[in-house]
Amino acid sequence: MAGPLAGLRVLDLSRVLAGPFCTQLLGDLGADILKVERPGTGDDTRAWGPPFLTDRDGQPTRESAYYASINRNKRSLAVDITRPQGQALIRQLAAQSDILVENFKVGGLAKYGLAYDDLKEACPGLIYCSITGFGQTGPYAPRAGYDYLAQGMGGMMSLTGPPDGDPVKVGNANADQMTGMYAAVAILAALHHRTATGEGQHIDANLLDSQIAWLTYQAQNWLVSGEAPKRHGNAHPNIVPYDTFPAADGHLILAVGNDGQFRRFCAVAGRPDLATDPRFVTNADRIAHREALTAILRPLIATRPRDAWLADLEAVGVPSGPVNSIPDVFADPHVQARGMTVDMARPDSDTPLTLIANPLRLSKTPPSYRRPPPGIGRDTAAILDELGLTEAEQTALIDGGVVA
Numbered sequence: 001m002a003g004p005l006a007g008l009r010v011l012d013l014s015r016v017l018a019g020p021f022c023t024q025l026l027g028d029l030g031a032d033i034l035k036v037e038r039p040g041t042g043d044d045t046r047a048w049g050p051p052f053l054t055d056r057d058g059q060p061t062r063e064s065a066y067y068a069s070i071n072r073n074k075r076s077l078a079v080d081i082t083r084p085q086g087q088a089l090i091r092q093l094a095a096q097s098d099i100l101v102e103n104f105k106v107g108g109l110a111k112y113g114l115a116y117d118d119l120k121e122a123c124p125g126l127i128y129c130s131i132t133g134f135g136q137t138g139p140y141a142p143r144a145g146y147d148y149l150a151q152g153m154g155g156m157m158s159l160t161g162p163p164d165g166d167p168v169k170v171g172n173a174n175a176d177q178m179t180g181m182y183a184a185v186a187i188l189a190a191l192h193h194r195t196a197t198g199e200g201q202h203i204d205a206n207l208l209d210s211q212i213a214w215l216t217y218q219a220q221n222w223l224v225s226g227e228a229p230k231r232h233g234n235a236h237p238n239i240v241p242y243d244t245f246p247a248a249d250g251h252l253i254l255a256v257g258n259d260g261q262f263r264r265f266c267a268v269a270g271r272p273d274l275a276t277d278p279r280f281v282t283n284a285d286r287i288a289h290r291e292a293l294t295a296i297l298r299p300l301i302a303t304r305p306r307d308a309w310l311a312d313l314e315a316v317g318v319p320s321g322p323v324n325s326i327p328d329v330f331a332d333p334h335v336q337a338r339g340m341t342v343d344m345a346r347p348d349s350d351t352p353l354t355l356i357a358n359p360l361r362l363s364k365t366p367p368s369y370r371r372p373p374p375g376i377g378r379d380t381a382a383i384l385d386e387l388g389l390t391e392a393e394q395t396a397l398i399d400g401g402v403v404a
Contacts, residue, residue, distance in 0.1 A: 003030025021180030027073030039404035078377030150175035154211030
């Protein structure tokens with residue numbers, strides 16, 4: 001099955017993470033993604049290794065694992081957009097596309113005549129999504145944006161890390177990926193609007209806004225109380241006990257969400273008296289006496305093996321779980337039952353490439369896995385054929401270094 005977005009074409013002028021994350025999601029849902037890359041080097045993330053994919057002889061390729069994680073279901077067209085002939089090709093492709101995604105700095109494509117204002121008259125139905133660090137307006141708009149900066153400037157790092165330590169970024173590029181997700185949602189909303197009106201539009205998605213939106217209850221706590229949230233390590237600002245604890249042989253997560261769960265936990269722990277202690281009866285009490293309760297629980301939990309705790313807590317409906325390594329995640333029987341990896345055949349190897357699967361589950365139109373991450377310019381000739389260029393015209397562009 002091609003997916004619910006089959007028949008839509010996305011002209012992808014993005015690279016690195018936020019944009020490719022967005023377009024891979026659209027591709028998994030069936031859209032035809034034309035990934036435009038620089039001849040010779042391509043997307044920067046191709047070189048972000050090791051590790052690199054290997055070919056059938058076991059030799060490293062030019063595709064990093066990082067690149068492979070966000071570029072399936074795409075076709076690669078290598079075009080030099082700094083040249084007039086390359087710009088003309090992009091305008092032709094835009095006229096035949098439903099969506100354009102780009103993540104150049106603000107104004108970066110205007111010098112090539114490829115900004116939204118340059119295309120909207122000739123392509124009135126085009127949905128043009130710009131992904132930047134700080135948005136199209138405001139004093140920071142001209143700046144280059146990076147996930148690390150967004151995590152810091154957007155407040156996430158002030159919430160992450162031990163209470164008495166340094167601010168810490170999240171271990172993955174969450175601002176980039178959430179921006180890609182927000183961009184995909186905006187694109188789907190714009191498609192619905194276009195269905196009703198025939199009108200395309202410009203989408204302004206950026207890392208800082210997305211990171212701030214992702215603060216949710218932490219920022220709302222401040223907006224309501226006027227008190228800035230503090231770092232709590234792995235603990236929760238609004239729920240106690242909701243933290244990571246060392247058991248005798250590994251760490252577990254205890255996520256007590258209400259007073260009934262706390263009473264059941266205390267029974268399992270052999271300390272029913274804690275549930276009636278005036279300091280700990282309600283969640284509000286436990287927040288007020290967080291340090292005292294934690295000081296009791298840490299040595300208590302450390303007396304038993306992790307899996308023994310988890311089995312007993314699951315039996316009475318107290319939320320808990322292990323802190324898994326990445327290998328542990330993919331060895332988990334539930335993760336395997338959910339099919340959270342997918343194997344894709346590659347033209348340059350006899351060994352399938354295992355990728356993280358799309359998490360969306362649609363009963364009628366599920367995601368599909370049609371194309372492995374492409375080599376640079378692998379589909380240039382086929383895409384030029386679709387544009388109607390003759391063999392002589394294609395040869396001239398190749399010989400002139402415009403395409404590869």
